[in-house]
Amino acid sequence: MRAISSLDHRAAPAPDLVLREARVLDPRAGIEGVHDVVVRGGAIAELAAPGAAAGDGAEVVDAAGKRVFPAFFDPHVHLRTPGREDEEDVETGTRAAAAGGYCGILAMANTEPPVDAPEALDSLRERARLAASVPVGFLACVTRGMRGEELSDHAELRDAGAVGLSDDGLPVASARILRLALRYERLAGLQIALHEEDPELSAGGAMHEGRISAALGVPGIPSVAEATMIARDCALAAYEEARIHVQHLSARESVAAIAAAKEAGVRVTCEVTPHHLTLTDEAVEGLDAAFKMNPPLRSAEDRQALVEALRSGLIDCVATDHAPHSQDEKELPFEEAAMGVTGLETAFAVLHTELVLPGTLDLGVLVERMSAGAAAFGFELPSLAPGSEANLVLFDPEAEWEAGAEGWESRSANCCFAGRRLRGRVLMTVAAGAVAYRQRSFAMGVAA
Amino acid sequence: MSRLAHLLAISDLEREDVERILERAASFAEVGRRDIKKVPTLRGRTVVNLFYEASTRTSSSFELAAKRLSADVVTVKATGSSVEKGESLRDTVTTLSAYGPEAIVIRAPSAGAAGLITRWTDAAVVNAGDGRHAHPSQALLDAYALRQRLGDLEGRSIWIVGDILHSRVARSTTLAFRMLGAHVTLCGPPTLVPRDAEAALGCEVSYELSGIEGADVVYALRLQRERMREALIPSIREYVARYQINERRLSPRQLLMHPGPVNRGIELSPGVVDGPNSLIAFQVESGLVVRMAILYELLAGRERPQGATPREGEGAGLAPIGEPA
Numbered sequence: 001m002r003a004i005s006s007l008d009h010r011a012a013p014a015p016d017l018v019l020r021e022a023r024v025l026d027p028r029a030g031i032e033g034v035h036d037v038v039v040r041g042g043a044i045a046e047l048a049a050p051g052a053a054a055g056d057g058a059e060v061v062d063a064a065g066k067r068v069f070p071a072f073f074d075p076h077v078h079l080r081t082p083g084r085e086d087e088e089d090v091e092t093g094t095r096a097a098a099a100g101g102y103c104g105i106l107a108m109a110n111t112e113p114p115v116d117a118p119e120a121l122d123s124l125r126e127r128a129r130l131a132a133s134v135p136v137g138f139l140a141c142v143t144r145g146m147r148g149e150e151l152s153d154h155a156e157l158r159d160a161g162a163v164g165l166s167d168d169g170l171p172v173a174s175a176r177i178l179r180l181a182l183r184y185e186r187l188a189g190l191q192i193a194l195h196e197e198d199p200e201l202s203a204g205g206a207m208h209e210g211r212i213s214a215a216l217g218v219p220g221i222p223s224v225a226e227a228t229m230i231a232r233d234c235a236l237a238a239y240e241e242a243r244i245h246v247q248h249l250s251a252r253e254s255v256a257a258i259a260a261a262k263e264a265g266v267r268v269t270c271e272v273t274p275h276h277l278t279l280t281d282e283a284v285e286g287l288d289a290a291f292k293m294n295p296p297l298r299s300a301e302d303r304q305a306l307v308e309a310l311r312s313g314l315i316d317c318v319a320t321d322h323a324p325h326s327q328d329e330k331e332l333p334f335e336e337a338a339m340g341v342t343g344l345e346t347a348f349a350v351l352h353t354e355l356v357l358p359g360t361l362d363l364g365v366l367v368e369r370m371s372a373g374a375a376a377f378g379f380e381l382p383s384l385a386p387g388s389e390a391n392l393v394l395f396d397p398e399a400e401w402e403a404g405a406e407g408w409e410s411r412s413a414n415c416c417f418a419g420r421r422l423r424g425r426v427l428m429t430v431a432a433g434a435v436a437y438r439q440r441s442f443a444m445g446v447a448a
Numbered sequence: 449m450s451r452l453a454h455l456l457a458i459s460d461l462e463r464e465d466v467e468r469i470l471e472r473a474a475s476f477a478e479v480g481r482r483d484i485k486k487v488p489t490l491r492g493r494t495v496v497n498l499f500y501e502a503s504t505r506t507s508s509s510f511e512l513a514a515k516r517l518s519a520d521v522v523t524v525k526a527t528g529s530s531v532e533k534g535e536s537l538r539d540t541v542t543t544l545s546a547y548g549p550e551a552i553v554i555r556a557p558s559a560g561a562a563g564l565i566t567r568w569t570d571a572a573v574v575n576a577g578d579g580r581h582a583h584p585s586q587a588l589l590d591a592y593a594l595r596q597r598l599g600d601l602e603g604r605s606i607w608i609v610g611d612i613l614h615s616r617v618a619r620s621t622t623l624a625f626r627m628l629g630a631h632v633t634l635c636g637p638p639t640l641v642p643r644d645a646e647a648a649l650g651c652e653v654s655y656e657l658s659g660i661e662g663a664d665v666v667y668a669l670r671l672q673r674e675r676m677r678e679a680l681i682p683s684i685r686e687y688v689a690r691y692q693i694n695e696r697r698l699s700p701r702q703l704l705m706h707p708g709p710v711n712r713g714i715e716l717s718p719g720v721v722d723g724p725n726s727l728i729a730f731q732v733e734s735g736l737v738v739r740m741a742i743l744y745e746l747l748a749g750r751e752r753p754q755g756a757t758p759r760e761g762e763g764a765g766l767a768p769i770g771e772p773a
Contacts, residue, residue: 206559209643210643210644211644211647211648212648213642214642214643214644214645214647214648214649215459215619215648215649216559216581217559217579217580217581217582217615217616217619218559218560218579218580218581219580220642220643286563287559287560287563287564287581289560328536328538331536331538331564332536332537332558332564333537333556333558333559333560333561333564333578333579334558334559334560334564335558335559335560335579336558
């Protein structure tokens with residue numbers, strides 16, 4: 001396991017902080033209670049009794065009534081660099097992550113051109129060391145040029161610093177090529193993250209195939225396009241004794257396929273997005289491309305199955321699939337518009353509002369799932385236990401705000417939650433020991 | 449009297465909206481029997497037809513409807529999707545809106561195009577077909593034509609036969625017929641009927657023609673040869689054997705409809721196209737008066753855009769419909 005801080009990020013001072021009288025929750029570490037959280041030298045120094053921590057020149061933040069969680073980790077982000085810096089770059093994307101409470105993110109390789117050579121990784125990592133507000137890891141392509149025909153140089157890519165492999169945006173359509181990649185994992189040792197979609201079944205589709213697509217006449221993407229590929233790839237992983245990470249589950253049939261694979265002992269982890277956990281294809285009825293993404297929003301039964309699987313732990317973690325798009329790619333008739341939505345800045349607040357506050361999902365479970373994706377790629381899980389690297393988020397559970405009303409840190413605005421009233425807001429993010437984000441309206445702490 | 453701002457889909461309409469448009473269409477039919485078939489109702493108004501797909505009858509029907517109402521019409525034909533064309537749909541609509549049109553009639557290959565352009569223009573938008581989504585003027589003209597022949601659709605049984613999956617006509621007409629009290633059965637090969645069609649459209653689904661003898665109306669859809677290349681049907685021969693509406697399958701008391709253009713010998717036998725039960729030519733005739741009624745519904749009484757001053761003698765009011773130009 002590697003420390004999150006070993007990922008590339010901009011060097012920043014590690015200030016001394018005291019978050020006074022915060023309600024601290026870290027279920028993994030068994031921590032729940034009101035404490036003064038003391039951060040010193042980039043680490044959690046102490047969880048002191050409320051009001052007991054000495055200031056000692058540290059910035060003291062009044063955190064009474066606020067919550068402190070381990071910061072979040074997103075294993076699925078699109079930074080659009082290189083090639084589409086008009087939509088996002090390393091600086092804006094990691095700023096968006098920090099604003100959402102994330103202490104680490106992993107960037108996908110489906111850029112223009114795709115990241116399939118060590119030189120591309122060198123330049124991205126250099127960029128991250130200059131501009132990244134939070135640690136960021138870069139995945140490289142499974143196949144050269146994401147063409148699905150031949151493997152990229154997995155071992156060379158690992159040596160150049162790739163933290164995983166993925167052709168995300170596209171499935172690895174060929175079973176043979178995926179099998180070879182899984183076999184090669186014995187040498188390269190990199191986690192392979194899979195976008196599961198049978199391109200023959202999904203071809204031409206723009207939304208979930210079901211009652212609403214039938215009424216709208218919009219070509220559908222059937223749930224089985226995802227579930228059959230998950231079943232295939234789990235079988236291949238079992239045969240090659242390799243591990244896989246399945247990205248963005250959307251359908252209940254996929255949940256069933258994962259359950260069967262885990263039951264059989266397959267080394268598979270998986271993720272789900274905030275939009276699939278909170279929205280259904282009914283959102284598409286107005287043919288607004290703001291709700292167009294791949295995999296698509298599915299039925300209410302699918303959404304319920306995803307929530308239940310996240311709660312039970314069958315789904316390991318939340319990932320945003322933050323996918324920035326320019327306005328002109330989204331301002332098109334639904335069928336022609338680009339697929340994808342941004343999500344880093346709203347993920348936790350949306351899930352807090354839609355799942356935790358109504359009592360559907362326990363807060364502690366959500367907090368755990370928001371960072372669990374780190375482990376699937378070999379990174380230490382953020383922890384509030386004294387001695388841990390300081391990766392924490394200060395959250396105001398009462399704050400009400402409208403998503404996007406004050407603009408976005410991301411360079412793109414294609415968030416499907418824009419305009420929603422949300423309850424609960426990230427006030428401050430500490431990533432790799434440094435303050436990565438402060439919410440603008442939040443009063444600064446005073447030096448004591 | 450409430451008026452519609454746009455005509456995008458039948459699902460946006462109340463029954464009273466449909467009734468109002470159909471009644472207006474009947475009054476325009478009377479105008480069509482005069483020597484001079486033109487009324488001054490929309491004089492000085494501009495209608496833009498923006499067609500991104502080939503269309504003969506819909507495009508000509510809207511154009512003539514606007515002219516019969518004395519509107520100025522410009523028809524812009526573009527090919528391919530807005531993306532393929534190079535200029536974005538938004539830029540095209542913004543450009544055409546600079547002429548200050550009171551209505552834009554749009555035909556586009558992708559679902560949602562008509563609804564989308566309402567964001568960028570002050571004009572009333574008429575959806576003349578967007579992808580497989582909706583074709584509300586076709587549905588209204590079909591309802592009008594049937595009403596003229598049957599009087600009332602309440603309790604009538606209507607079978608829509610053919611390629612339901614790719615048909616915006618099937619979607620829109622089903623909703624309109626149902627709104628007027630008819631029972632609709634969708635019939636076609638299982639691969640050309642969408643999953644969940646019953647729940648989506650509130651109709652019955654049948655994969656065979658057995659039972660069609662109970663229908664009052666048989667509405668056949670165009671089958672494109674493309675569907676065979678896509679392997680959606682095994683062969684045209686098998687389709688014809690199972691689903692073609694011919695003299696043997698159509699009883700003298702049943703009415704036959706088709707949105708056109710007809711593939712003679714495929715979905716319809718040549719004999720029934722021109723037969724005594726056929727409403728096909730009357731559908732085209734109905735299209736003209738219904739589209740006049742649609743433009744009237746959207747434009748009559750609508751505020752002129754800024755800058756357009758009423759001409760002498762027009763004032764703010766509308767010339768009565770019956771008055772020849």
